[in-house]
Structures are given as structure tokens and as C-alpha cells.
Amino acid sequence: MYPIDLSDKRGIVLGIANHRSIAWAIAQILHQAGAKLAIAYQNERVKNSVAKLVADWDDTPLIECDVSDDDNVKAAFDTVGDKFGSLDIIVHSIAFANREDLGGPFVDTGREGFRLALDISAYSLLPIARYGSPLMQQNGGSILTLTFQAANRVFPGYNIMGTAKAALENEVKQLASDLGQQDVRVNAISAGPLDTLSSRVISHYRDMKRIHAERSPMRRNITTDEVAKAALFLCSDLSGGITGEILHVDTGYNIMGI
Ligand code: NAD
Numbered sequence: 001m002y003p004i005d006l007s008d009k010r011g012i013v014l015g016i017a018n019h020r021s022i023a024w025a026i027a028q029i030l031h032q033a034g035a036k037l038a039i040a041y042q043n044e045r046v047k048n049s050v051a052k053l054v055a056d057w058d059d060t061p062l063i064e065c066d067v068s069d070d071d072n073v074k075a076a077f078d079t080v081g082d083k084f085g086s087l088d089i090i091v092h093s094i095a096f097a098n099r100e101d102l103g104g105p106f107v108d109t110g111r112e113g114f115r116l117a118l119d120i121s122a123y124s125l126l127p128i129a130r131y132g133s134p135l136m137q138q139n140g141g142s143i144l145t146l147t148f149q150a151a152n153r154v155f156p157g158y159n160i161m162g163t164a165k166a167a168l169e170n171e172v173k174q175l176a177s178d179l180g181q182q183d184v185r186v187n188a189i190s191a192g193p194l195d196t197l198s199s200r201v202i203s204h205y206r207d208m209k210r211i212h213a214e215r216s217p218m219r220r221n222i223t224t225d226e227v228a229k230a231a232l233f234l235c236s237d238l239s240g241g242i243t244g245e246i247l248h249v250d251t252g253y254n255i256m257g258i
Pocket of ligand 1: 014015017020023041042046065066067094095120146190193194195198199
């Protein structure tokens with residue numbers, strides 16, 4: 001479909017829950033470009049819907065990976081190593097916070113909710129890079145995560161997830177520094193609001209999306225497809241010199257003052 005050939009690449013995509021997931025759009029575009037993919041799913045609850053999405057794809061390993069458990073992450077990458085031998089692409093498209101922590105006063109965020117959100121949404125990139133990057137030893141590789149502008153500015157309702165995204169964006173830079181000499185690149189896409197399972201539970205999400213469309217330079221919201229295309233670029237050799245980057249795919253919203 002696009003003139004990017006990934007037929008010599010192997011990758012794993014983590015974070016598909018259903019057909020609306022950003023990770024699903026990314027998996028599809030990587031698959032269309034010829035990449036051989038393994039798909040990781042969180043647990044039995046989402047397994048069937050994920051399996052249905054990739055039912056037509058040949059030889060696609062489906063691997064359970066709950067990122068709250070390091071042994072589970074290690075086992076998932078052991079399985080990928082057994083199946084593929086090596087890896088070129090890792091997509092981390094995972095976040096979670098308790099619903100009660102995605103609204104109301106941020107000052108009321110409890111210790112356990114804080115810990116959970118940071119653990120799943122930010123820390124998880126570390127074991128993924130730790131166990132995934134050794135599979136990228138030969139030819140280097142690309143690790144990609146998804147962030148949101150609330151890492152830098154206040155979006156009421158996004159609350160603890162803003163703190164988690166700030167941590168995640170810092171990790172992108174530190175991991176890029178750690179892994180750069182192995183030719184492993186680490187980048188993030190900072191996406192504008194998109195209707196998914198995760199975004200819908202954020203208080204004021206509808207307002208956030210409406211205001212984004214009203215005030216961004218392009219006067220509209222982004223599409224999932226636009227995020228997927230940017231992911232294709234960051235996962236391919238076209239972005240070979242880019243690491244530690246936070247690429248905004250947000251119709252320019254982040255540049256505006258008012
Ligand atoms: P989504 O709900 O489809 O995806 C979130 C995924 O995280 C799900 O597949 C879920 O299974 C997975 N997950 C949660 N806890 C997990 C765990 N313990 N182990 C393994 N997987 C776990 O929603 P989405 O919007 O596609 O979110 C994907 C990423 O994009 C998130 O990091 C999110 O913050 C980010 N993002 C989303 C938007 C948006 O507006 N939707 C904007 C910017 C960034």
C-alpha cells in the first residue's frame with residue numbers, strides 16, 4: 001500500500017484490545033508492509049477478540065503478556081525468540097489507570113492508584129526493552145511507544161495518566177541513550193485524542209476532543225490511520241537516524257498557546 005517494504009522485519013505489537021485499539025491500526029499497517037508479527041494480548045478477557053482480528057493472518061503467534069508481571073514479559077519475549085530468532089520492531093501501546101483516578105481533583109489520587117498507573121503505563125516499557133532488545137542484537141531495531149501531550153501540560157481529567165506519560169517520555173530518552181550503541185532506536189508518538197476503550201473513561205474526554213478540533217492548526221481531530229502511518233515510518237529504516245524522539249501526531253495542537 002505504501003512504498004515501505006518491511007518483509008525482512010519481525011516485530012511484536014503489545015496493546016491490542018479490540019478493533020479500535022491504536023495498536024491494531026499499527027499492527028495492520030506493519031502487516032500490510034510485509035512485517036512478520038507476533039501479537040501480545042493482556043489476558044484471556046481480550047484473547048478471543050484479538051484472535052478474531054488476526055484470524056486471516058498466516059502464522060501469527062498470539063502470546064499472552066500481562067506487563068504487571070516481569071516474569072510474564074520475559075516469558076513472552078522468550079517465546080518470540082523461539083519463534084522468530086530475532087526481532088526488529090516492538091510496539092508498546094499500553095496504559096491503565098483506575099477509572100476513579102481519571103477525573104476529579106488530581107490532589108486526591110491515592111498511593112495505590114498512582115503506583116498502578118505508573119507501573120502499567122510507564123514502568124512496563126523497561127522490562128519490554130530489557131527482554132526485547134537482546135533479540136535486536138544483530139541488525140538493531142525500533143521500539144515505539146504511545147504518549148499524550150498531558151505529559152507536559154495539564155488536561156483536567158487526564159490526571160495521573162499525565163504523570164505516567166511524563167515518566168514514559170523520560171524513559172524513551174533514557175532508553176534511547178542506553179540502547180543507541182546497539183542500533184536500537186526508541187521513540188514515541190504523542191497522539192491526539194482518539195475514541196478507544198482507554199480514552200472513553202477519561203473525564204472530559206469529549207470536551208478534550210472537541211477543543212482539539214476547534215483549536216488545532218488543522219482544525220480537526222486526527223485519525224487512527226494517521227498514527228499508524230507515523231508508526232510505520234518510525235518502525236522502518238526511513239527513520240534510521242531518529243531516536244529519543246516524541247513525534248506529535250496531533251494536527252499541530254501542541255504548538256498552540258491559546
Ligand atoms: P486501548 O484500550 O485499546 O489500549 C490499551 C491497551 O493496554 C489494551 O490493549 C489493554 O489490554 C492494554 N493493557 C492494559 N493493562 C495491561 C497489562 N497489565 N498488561 C498488558 N496490556 C495491558 O486504548 P488505546 O487508546 O489504543 O491506548 C493505547 C496507547 O495509546 C496507550 O498508551 C494510550 O495512553 C495511548 N494514547 C491514546 C490516545 C487516545 O486518545 N486514545 C491518545 C494518546 C495516546
